[in-house]
Amino acid sequence: MIEILVNGARPTDVEQAVAAGDRGLHYGDGLFETMLLANGQVRFLGDHLQRLADGCARLALPMPDPDLLRGEIRQLAAAADQGVIKLLVTRGVGGRGYAPVEEMHATRIVALYAAPQQARVAVTAGWCRVRLGRNALLAGMKHLNRLEQVLAQMEQTAAGVDEGLLLDTEGELISAISSNVFLVRNGTLLTPDLRFCGVRGIMRGQVIRAAVELGIATCEQPLRPEHFEDADEVFITNAVRGVRSVAALDAYRWEVGTVSMRLRTHLRV
């Protein structure tokens, strides 16, 4: 961590910075965004703040003033030219028990991290045994309840692949652990609809928008592992790492395809 603001202030000690009663800590009662800082600019900042606002509305969580958030993000962005900015917003400090107290004040944490290593254009993937539970109530949001991802990540690290792919408990394909997934079949882009779980990634949204602009048919639909069988091209997307092709999954092998290259060029990622 290079720099951090907690509720707008630089903590004296980053090891003692957050309230012991914060509901983010007690219940994962909050949301986060992970943003790419490139050449001094936070990419897709408007999209990130919009997703945050949507999540706050769904959780009835008091959204901090977006201008305040923009100011704090800009303040951190000024400390580096390249990097990753993580924003956490929680429901704030509560008492004991699940019920929020009367006047909740959201907690804002904005942290600047070093830029990631240059993302490779192509990665290897493998299946995680960890399955994602289904709950339409929480689907799509980038909330702080991430134990499934933590367990999946440990599994992926042990397996030695670049990216772990996740199914839900009913066997539908959802995503990689921190990326969305796209398949290209006969020139059409396919991606899981995420109606029951998964995160609606910012780069996923950008890719779908770009595909429309480029005249590439795009379907959000239920997908299963069998769909990889006749995929011409597979790629994953993430706001920080952009668009990366999947080169291998089990016995399947794919080249870096033309559709992902067109999208990458169009989006400058």
Place this chain on the structure above:
Amino acid sequence: MIEILVNGARPTDVEQAVAAGDRGLHYGDGLFETMLLANGQVRFLGDHLQRLADGCARLALPMPDPDLLRGEIRQLAAAADQGVIKLLVTRGVGGRGYAPVEEMHATRIVALYAAPQQARVAVTAGWCRVRLGRNALLAGMKHLNRLEQVLAQMEQTAAGVDEGLLLDTEGELISAISSNVFLVRNGTLLTPDLRFCGVRGIMRGQVIRAAVELGIATCEQPLRPEHFEDADEVFITNAVRGVRSVAALDAYRWEVGTVSMRLRTHLRV
């Protein structure tokens, strides 16, 4: 909050007590226990520490030394005769991203809260629209991913019943928001098996053990709302509030029954 220890030390400022990078905050990557302090004694402390150890094993989370935890709990318990002690254990401070860093040191937070108002013997219940997602991987544990409970609690507060009952996404009865639920039918005790979701409550375990000692047949099995139709008696259990009878749910009315009274006497709750 009356008193708190964070990793064994009293924080100078409870509003700045926890590391900004704690994985409990970022991912809900941890577990908790809520314990009753009565007459200077922490009730069922051994059971609580055992459940914590089981959860740590399932999450591959480094369990703090139980003697250390006992010492910190005793230290807080010495500050009051009655109260509630909440223990949080998280995977500690990590970097950015889901992967735990090499040497994780669990974070320990032990907090003493005021005693709850004297629990009523009988409560009213209502159904929450919020459903619990199913994931056997996380079922039974008292982990920190509690957004579903937060949303359900807001609903219950708005509905004005004492206790909100929860179904899972497939329509099975799971529990109340922070209590387990039991039905008595023809002298037999029925309780949800919690194979897909819910928390295996300490008082739930005590009740099942007590029922065996009292010769009351007990079945852990899938239950549905229809099972309330021919229930002779319904009660809920929780480590802090003990055993409470459900007096009303929709059009159903129940008296405080003999089975719950026998269990209450046997367990001294």
